[in-house]
Every structure is written in structure tokens, then in C-alpha cells.
Amino acid sequence: MVEAKALVKRFGSFEAVRGIDLHVRRGEAFGFLGPNGAGKSSTMRMVGCVSPRSEGELSVLGMDPERDGPRIRARLGVVPQQDNLDTELTVRQNLQVYGRYFGLSRAHLRQKAAELMEFAQLTERADHEVESLSGGMKRRLTIARSLVNDPELLLLDEPTTGLDPQARHLLWDRLFRLKSAGVTLIITTHYMDEAEQLCDRLVVIDGGRVVAEGSPAELIARYSTREVLELRFEPGAQEAVVGSVSDLGDRMEVLPDRILIYTAAGDATLEQAHARGLRPMSSLVRRSTLEDVFLRLTGRTLVD
Structure with missing residues (x-):
């Protein structure tokens, strides 16, 4: 066509x-x-x-x-x-x-x-x-x-x-x-x-x-992981724990309000984080999405 x-x-x-x-x-x-x-x-x-x-x-x-x-x-x-x-x-x-x-x-x-x-x-x-x-x-x-x-x-x-x-x-x-x-x-x-x-x-x-x-599934498999673990800490506290979680997944992103850990098994990764004494305010395990792929490929910086 x-x-x-x-x-x-x-x-x-x-x-x-x-x-x-x-x-x-x-x-x-x-x-x-x-x-x-x-x-x-x-x-x-x-x-x-x-x-x-x-x-x-x-x-x-x-x-x-x-x-x-x-x-x-x-x-x-x-x-x-x-x-x-x-x-x-x-x-x-x-x-x-x-x-x-x-x-x-x-x-x-x-x-x-x-x-x-x-x-x-x-x-x-x-x-x-x-x-x-x-x-x-x-x-x-x-x-x-x-x-x-x-x-x-x-x-x-x-x-x-x-x-x-x-x-x-x-x-x-x-x-x-x-x-x-x-x-x-x-x-x-x-x-x-x-x-x-x-x-x-x-x-x-x-x-x-x-x-x-x-395809969407192919891009997610190629550029992301099966799951993403989101850890939220007190404002400004995530910087202090980066070193404790940096090896838990395939990739990590530190955002102003949370840490994203890209991993094949989010629940298992969360258990590892707890075993290291980390107690985030909240945690979320979700599947990787096309948005994760998009932001990895194009960045999080706004371009006009």
C-alpha cells in the first residue's frame, strides 16, 4: 500500500x-x-x-x-x-x-x-x-x-x-x-x-x-523487560538508596518521585529490595508498556 x-x-x-x-x-x-x-x-x-x-x-x-x-x-x-x-x-x-x-x-x-x-x-x-x-x-x-x-x-x-x-x-x-x-x-x-x-x-x-x-509486543521485548518495579520513597530520599538497588534489574531510572527498575520478575525483585532493608512508601509491579519503549528511545526531555 x-x-x-x-x-x-x-x-x-x-x-x-x-x-x-x-x-x-x-x-x-x-x-x-x-x-x-x-x-x-x-x-x-x-x-x-x-x-x-x-x-x-x-x-x-x-x-x-x-x-x-x-x-x-x-x-x-x-x-x-x-x-x-x-x-x-x-x-x-x-x-x-x-x-x-x-x-x-x-x-x-x-x-x-x-x-x-x-x-x-x-x-x-x-x-x-x-x-x-x-x-x-x-x-x-x-x-x-x-x-x-x-x-x-x-x-x-x-x-x-x-x-x-x-x-x-x-x-x-x-x-x-x-x-x-x-x-x-x-x-x-x-x-x-x-x-x-x-x-x-x-x-x-x-x-x-x-x-x-x-509490532508493539516485539518492541517491548526488544527494548524493555517483561516487568517494571516502581519504588516510591520520601521526596529526595531515593538518591540515597540508588546504590542499594542498582544491581537488581536489567536497567534502572531515577525520577524525581520514584525509582524504576526494569526486570524480568517484579515481585521477586521487590522481595530482594525488602531483604536489603529497603522500605519504600509504596511499590508497584506492572508489565512493561510501549510508553517505556518510547521514552527509552526518544528520552524524557521535552523537545519543541
């Missing part, structure tokens, strides 16, 4: 994407993870045929975006980071008007709009103006609108940012349904649990380069 080799995007002297390779298979959910400014959106815009590449090779749906942009866009669905709905039109009108851009007939769009409103659970709001909808409803409508042309490839840029947990889980359910129907998904997200839930494979991008690629 998408193949890139040594893909580069420059804005003047600034290189936003610095020679990345990608291969997105038909029918999978593929994710982009990375901090702000990593190059995710620049890559998505090249894949979406709205920003030309500076160097490298890029094929989308077997075609060249620079030569076949209109043909590719006719088979894409795009969910932008910010909703760009027509707020003075109704839910139904947003779907029907957007469909006319693809040359679809009014009769076809009447039926298609009804199907998409049911899919997005917006049938009861069909004749309400968009301005009156909640944030979650607007997001569902934006996704429904992106499906009006029955796309083979759907690009979603941070699809659930700003939504409450109920709205997020409803959107996840709708994306699962699309994937089950054969639609290929490319997703950028800042939510690690979302990436673990939705993505078959993903890449971590940092500084315009791909720094890791694989």
Missing part, C-alpha cells in the same frame, strides 16, 4: 524527514510514534499527496504521488488532526457535500450518508448543525466523512486527541471494524495505549529518522 525508500523532506535548510524507509502492507494498521517535531506529520502529508518529497522514493497504492496525485487521493481517506467540518451545515449535509467532491451522485450519497451516520452512531443527529455536537461526535463525523469515497487507505492524524475515555473507546471500536472490512490504516498518535490497541506494526520516529520498527 505504501513503500518509501530513503524518503527526505526539507523546508529550506531544515530537514524534517531524514531518509526513512517504510513498508505498509494491505489490510494492516500501521502506526507512527514520535515526539512533537519528529517528522510524523511531514511524512503523512507526503503519503497523502499534499506535500512533495525532496528526495527518495515513494509509492502509494502502487503509484507515484507526484505523477498520480489526483488518482491516489481519490482512493484515500484523510482524518486531519483538527476537525475541519462545515459547522453551519448539518451532519447529513457534511457527508453529502463532501461526497460531491469525488463526483458521487446525489442518489448514491443519500444512501451512503445514512450508512455512515449509522456507523458513527450519529443517525439521531442527522439534521443537527455540526456546531451543536460534542467533541466526540465531531470526531466521529470527521472519520465518517473520510469514508464517503470507500477509501482503500485511511490516514488518521491523532484521531482521539482531546476525547474522553468513552469517546476514545467508541472510536477504537469503529477503527477495528474498518480494519476488519479490509481498510488499511495509518495512524499517528501520542497515546501509547492506543498504539498498542490498534497497531499491528509501528515505527518510532525521532529527529526525522526511524529509530525502531516492529
Whole structure:
């Protein structure tokens, strides 16, 4: 569906994407993870045929975006980071008007709009103006609108940012349904649990380069441990006990409020800590997550 080799995007002297390779298979959910400014959106815009590449090779749906942009866009669905709905039109009108851009007939769009409103659970709001909808409803409508042309490839840029947990889980359910129907998904997200839930494979991008690629489970196995032991001490006290726990796991991180010990067996490691006379205020054994991988690969320092 998408193949890139040594893909580069420059804005003047600034290189936003610095020679990345990608291969997105038909029918999978593929994710982009990375901090702000990593190059995710620049890559998505090249894949979406709205920003030309500076160097490298890029094929989308077997075609060249620079030569076949209109043909590719006719088979894409795009969910932008910010909703760009027509707020003075109704839910139904947003779907029907957007469909006319693809040359679809009014009769076809009447039926298609009804199907998409049911899919997005917006049938009861069909004749309400968009301005009156909640944030979650607007997001569902934006996704429904992106499906009006029955796309083979759907690009979603941070699809659930700003939504409450109920709205997020409803959107996840709708994306699962699309994937089950054969639609290929490319997703950028800042939510690690979302990436673990939705993505078959993903890449971590940092500084315009791909720094890791694989399934969520593969990345956790490769860059983290099975479990993480979190030990919390009195403020400032953790520095005094670092030497006592530094050899208990594969890796350790000292944070302002706790110590993280990456280990294969968290409960056994906690018993060892207790045997050495350590009595933390609280302790927690949890499984490693994609967030542990992400922070190890990209760091904990905020980059603007």
C-alpha cells in the first residue's frame, strides 16, 4: 500500500524527514510514534499527496504521488488532526457535500450518508448543525466523512486527541471494524495505549529518522523487560538508596518521585529490595508498556 525508500523532506535548510524507509502492507494498521517535531506529520502529508518529497522514493497504492496525485487521493481517506467540518451545515449535509467532491451522485450519497451516520452512531443527529455536537461526535463525523469515497487507505492524524475515555473507546471500536472490512490504516498518535490497541506494526520516529520498527509486543521485548518495579520513597530520599538497588534489574531510572527498575520478575525483585532493608512508601509491579519503549528511545526531555 505504501513503500518509501530513503524518503527526505526539507523546508529550506531544515530537514524534517531524514531518509526513512517504510513498508505498509494491505489490510494492516500501521502506526507512527514520535515526539512533537519528529517528522510524523511531514511524512503523512507526503503519503497523502499534499506535500512533495525532496528526495527518495515513494509509492502509494502502487503509484507515484507526484505523477498520480489526483488518482491516489481519490482512493484515500484523510482524518486531519483538527476537525475541519462545515459547522453551519448539518451532519447529513457534511457527508453529502463532501461526497460531491469525488463526483458521487446525489442518489448514491443519500444512501451512503445514512450508512455512515449509522456507523458513527450519529443517525439521531442527522439534521443537527455540526456546531451543536460534542467533541466526540465531531470526531466521529470527521472519520465518517473520510469514508464517503470507500477509501482503500485511511490516514488518521491523532484521531482521539482531546476525547474522553468513552469517546476514545467508541472510536477504537469503529477503527477495528474498518480494519476488519479490509481498510488499511495509518495512524499517528501520542497515546501509547492506543498504539498498542490498534497497531499491528509501528515505527518510532525521532529527529526525522526511524529509530525502531516492529509490532508493539516485539518492541517491548526488544527494548524493555517483561516487568517494571516502581519504588516510591520520601521526596529526595531515593538518591540515597540508588546504590542499594542498582544491581537488581536489567536497567534502572531515577525520577524525581520514584525509582524504576526494569526486570524480568517484579515481585521477586521487590522481595530482594525488602531483604536489603529497603522500605519504600509504596511499590508497584506492572508489565512493561510501549510508553517505556518510547521514552527509552526518544528520552524524557521535552523537545519543541
